[in-house]
Amino acid sequence: MTPIQKRSALGAILLSAGLLLTGCADKPGSAGWCETQKAIPKGDWTGDDRKSYAKHCLLDATTIGSEKWCENLDEKPKQDWTTGEVAEYGEYCVIKQ
Incomplete structure (x- = not known):
């Protein structure tokens, strides 16, 4: 494998890992997100938060x-x-039951 191929493969692995991690974040308004927000200082919240x-x-x-x-x-x-x-509803009331 050439150095360029190695860097490309490493880049693809890092990109995939990043996408997997962001896919696991709680949706704003969900119970998990609400719990996470309680732990964050209110001064650090955005207007949308x-x-x-x-x-x-x-x-x-x-x-x-x-x-x-x-x-x-x-x-x-x-x-x-x-x-x-x-x-x-499909995500939280059907799949998670």
Whole structure:
């Protein structure tokens, strides 16, 4: 293997590892994300962090993937679900059960 091929292979491995690690990050508004945010000093939060925390983490019924959130979405007519709700329901209420 030439030095250029070795560098290219190493670059591909590092890129793959980076993609895998970012794929594991909790989605803003999910229970895991809310727990992580609690540990971060509020002064370090972005404006989007503040909005997401207020919208999803203060009440269990609004925390994406919480039992109450899944129950509330079950009661909502499917034709009224947003595309995001469909994806989140599949990820947090079906797959994680």
